[in-house]
Amino acid sequence: MPLVFAGVVSHGPGITGRYERADKELREALYENFYRLGAELKEARPDVLIVVAAEHFANFFMDNMPAYAMGMAEYYEGPIEDEQWLGIKRRKIPGNAQLSGLIVEKLLQRFDLAYSQEWQFDHGIMVPLNFLTPDYDVPIIPVNINCQGPPLTPLARAYDFGRELGRICAALPERIAIVGTGGISHWPATPDSGKINESWDREFLEHWLSNDRAALTAYSDEETYLAAGQGGFEIRTFIAVSGATEGCTGELYFYAPIPIFAVGCTVARVKLTL
Amino acid sequence: MSLYYVQKLLYQLNRDPHTRSRYETDIDSLLTDYDLDEEESAAIRRPDIGLLYVMGVNGQLLMHYAALHGFEWDEYIGAMRAALKEHGSVRAGLYGSVDSESKF
Ligand SMILES: [Fe+2]
Numbered sequence: 001m002p003l004v005f006a007g008v009v010s011h012g013p014g015i016t017g018r019y020e021r022a023d024k025e026l027r028e029a030l031y032e033n034f035y036r037l038g039a040e041l042k043e044a045r046p047d048v049l050i051v052v053a054a055e056h057f058a059n060f061f062m063d064n065m066p067a068y069a070m071g072m073a074e075y076y077e078g079p080i081e082d083e084q085w086l087g088i089k090r091r092k093i094p095g096n097a098q099l100s101g102l103i104v105e106k107l108l109q110r111f112d113l114a115y116s117q118e119w120q121f122d123h124g125i126m127v128p129l130n131f132l133t134p135d136y137d138v139p140i141i142p143v144n145i146n147c148q149g150p151p152l153t154p155l156a157r158a159y160d161f162g163r164e165l166g167r168i169c170a171a172l173p174e175r176i177a178i179v180g181t182g183g184i185s186h187w188p189a190t191p192d193s194g195k196i197n198e199s200w201d202r203e204f205l206e207h208w209l210s211n212d213r214a215a216l217t218a219y220s221d222e223e224t225y226l227a228a229g230q231g232g233f234e235i236r237t238f239i240a241v242s243g244a245t246e247g248c249t250g251e252l253y254f255y256a257p258i259p260i261f262a263v264g265c266t267v268a269r270v271k272l273t274l
Numbered sequence: 275m276s277l278y279y280v281q282k283l284l285y286q287l288n289r290d291p292h293t294r295s296r297y298e299t300d301i302d303s304l305l306t307d308y309d310l311d312e313e314e315s316a317a318i319r320r321p322d323i324g325l326l327y328v329m330g331v332n333g334q335l336l337m338h339y340a341a342l343h344g345f346e347w348d349e350y351i352g353a354m355r356a357a358l359k360e361h362g363s364v365r366a367g368l369y370g371s372v373d374s375e376s377k378f
Binding site: 014018056057058059061062063080081082085120148149150188189190191193225230 | 285289333336341342347355368369
């Protein structure tokens with residue numbers, strides 16, 4: 001059946017690890033919207049949640065870097081980071097190996113993606129799950145798009161990957177939800193940490209909310225790096241969700257630059273009309 | 275200059291308890307597994323977080339190495355900023371690519 005839920009969220013480690021240093025009102029408004037999206041996800045009664053993430057050299061490194069990878073394990077573990085540093089306790093997270101395997105097989109008809117039967121989630125997945133499925137009761141199928149070590153997959157390819165994924169899900173009987181997690185502009189873990197290009201973010205979000213494929217995929221990586229930092233490369237995860245929900249517009253629940261979280265914190269949902 | 279291997283060491287240190295225990299008990303033998311020059315080995319041993327940043331180590335790896343050595347967040351950011359003043363701009367890797375020809 002068509003996707004039962006789709007959205008995007010930010011994921012910086014500071015969101016949980018340095019929460020006490022953020023402006024209290026902003027932080028609470030962000031958390032509230034995270035939980036709101038989580039409640040709506042629950043209402044959609046998903047059998048499985050696909051998380052399109054951009055991990056940060058936790059499992060995927062430059063010795064053998066796939067442009068796209070999908071988890072295919074019975075369970076995952078995370079966070080890989082120090083529990084206290086991230087503010088999230090380590091645990092097992094259920095997967096769905098059988099369904100993953102089926103989706104990988106179908107994706108391979110058009111995309112040479114990698115699969116992984118062992119995957120330690122980093123903050124890129126753990127921070128969203130901490131809010132969206134805090135009981136860790138929804139099986140996860142993780143997807144990684146390399147947004148860390150260039151050369152990176154072209155943006156149009158990320159859109160098309162999402163579109164293919166959406167099509168495949170629609171033909172399956174399971175109730176499948178999808179959440180993308182990434183940038184928008186940010187300079188994570190660098191001396192410029194905390195810098196956020198709000199006008200760039202808002203323009204990108206306009207394209208995302210209207211699911212404007214041409215505008216979403218028109219950025220060059222060089223442009224993005226200069227205007228939006230390395231973290232800007234993670235727009236690929238948002239764009240993949242746009243591909244998976246082509247023809248649908250979105251609703252912005254929350255956007256605010258929160259410098260100590262090192263990102264323009266975003267929570268948005270796709271209004272599915274698939 | 276072997277930025278790749280500096281980063282590979284930090285990557286494995288972040289994810290692999292066995293590498294971490296070798297790091298704690300026998301760093302000499304651990305470092306011989308990686309193709310590092312003298313400046314790189316010294317920066318890792320000290321550790322000189324700021325210099326590692328200037329060498330081009332990705333922050334997604336470096337922030338965990340700093341945390342492993344007890345750096346608070348502001349100390350970590352401060353170490354990189356101080357090193358930029360001392361050593362000049364980032365020499366290689368993604369962050370070093372801004373002024374040079376496109377690496378994209
Ligand atoms: Fe990220």
